[in-house]
Amino acid sequence: MASENSTQTATEEIRLLLIGPPKTGQSSIANILAGHNVFPVGASSSVESATPTTQPRHFTNKNILTDKHLLVVDAPPLFILKDATSNEKDMRRLAKCVALVSPGPHAIFLILSCDDAKNERFDMKQIVTTVFGAEALDQSIVVFSFIDRLERKGISVDDWINKECKQQALLEACGHRYLVIDSSHNDQTKHIDFLNRTLTMLNELWKEKLIFKSKMFDDIEQEIQRQEKNRSDLFQKKYANNFYGSEKALRLLLREHMRDELEREPILAEADYLVVEKYLQPIVKSLLQEVARYLEEEIVST
Ligand SMILES: Nc1nc2c(ncn2[C@@H]2O[C@H](COP(=O)(O)OP(=O)(O)OP(=O)(O)O)[C@@H](O)[C@H]2O)c(=O)[nH]1
Numbered sequence: 001m002a003s004e005n006s007t008q009t010a011t012e013e014i015r016l017l018l019i020g021p022p023k024t025g026q027s028s029i030a031n032i033l034a035g036h037n038v039f040p041v042g043a044s045s046s047v048e049s050a051t052p053t054t055q056p057r058h059f060t061n062k063n064i065l066t067d068k069h070l071l072v073v074d075a076p077p078l079f080i081l082k083d084a085t086s087n088e089k090d091m092r093r094l095a096k097c098v099a100l101v102s103p104g105p106h107a108i109f110l111i112l113s114c115d116d117a118k119n120e121r122f123d124m125k126q127i128v129t130t131v132f133g134a135e136a137l138d139q140s141i142v143v144f145s146f147i148d149r150l151e152r153k154g155i156s157v158d159d160w161i162n163k164e165c166k167q168q169a170l171l172e173a174c175g176h177r178y179l180v181i182d183s184s185h186n187d188q189t190k191h192i193d194f195l196n197r198t199l200t201m202l203n204e205l206w207k208e209k210l211i212f213k214s215k216m217f218d219d220i221e222q223e224i225q226r227q228e229k230n231r232s233d234l235f236q237k238k239y240a241n242n243f244y245g246s247e248k249a250l251r252l253l254l255r256e257h258m259r260d261e262l263e264r265e266p267i268l269a270e271a272d273y274l275v276v277e278k279y280l281q282p283i284v285k286s287l288l289q290e291v292a293r294y295l296e297e298e299i300v301s302t
């Protein structure tokens with residue numbers, strides 16, 4: 001962790017992408033990782049996803065790591081797709097999040113609750129493979145939330161993971177990397193412990209491979225760089241002329257600016273969307289079946 005008065009300009013960043021089914025405490029965990037309450041957390045009783053899908057989805061903490069920026073992207077639940085006609089809007093939201101972590105995430109956090117009845121409805125292994133490709137699992141960490149519910153039932157986390165948890169195939173595919181947390185509390189000591197465990201796991205993971213890359217991310221990055229070039233005059237005027245850091249640090253600043261634009265401006269999102277669309281079209285088609293099943297079960301259970 002960075003010291004409070006660290007003055008060195010960051011020249012690198014760590015990008016974390018969080019995905020998972022709705023209502024798993026994903027935004028709460030995103031806040032813990034980001035070190036700030038920036039992602040809206042909703043009431044667990046409401047049926048609708050509490051984090052509005054139009055809400056900003058990214059936050060960069062510039063002080064939490066020594067000499068690095070930490071980008072946290074809280075992706076919308078992958079089950080927001082309703083039917084074939086509402087796909088486009090939802091695909092754009094997903095496309096935006098993919099563009100926000102360009103040129104590729106350093107780690108993908110798959111957020112699931114310690115509730116198998118709920119988890120069984122989502123095949124995260126299949127979803128991650130469909131959206132990002134099977135190699136993305138090599139760069140993924142499973143986070144089980146709601147462990148307080150196990151504790152209340154008198155079940156130890158280890159017992160639950162080893163004897164009851166039905167996510168063994170996913171855990172195996174992710175190299176048995178997992179973390180557990182009760183993300184409902186603002187308990188700083190627990191948060192720091194979780195962050196330390198996260199950092200240890202990330203350091204282990206990065207011994208193998210630092211960034212998850214794919215053809216999709218390469219193409220998106222190319223498009224973003226093209227957009228950055230188009231805006232270079234504007235950037236020069238606004239930033240570069242008064243910037244005294246290194247070239248690398250300036251690039252980080254510009255990317256930060258691009259991400260803000262990406263979330264605000266429909267024109268830029270449009271350009272990115274066109275690039276991502278060709279990847280997401282077939283993905284969405286294959287996800288639709290899963291979504292239809294989820295919605296059917298949701299209707300039955302309400
Ligand atoms: N008991 C318990 N409640 C939790 C835990 N994590 C989050 N919550 C609560 O669950 C509710 C939803 O939390 P969020 O962080 O918004 O979950 P989310 O997955 O982002 O939800 P959506 O964005 O609405 O899909 C809030 O009331 C949280 O306080 C946990 O580990 N245990």
Ligand SMILES: [Mg+2]
Nearest residue numbers: 026027050051
């Ligand atoms: Mg949320």
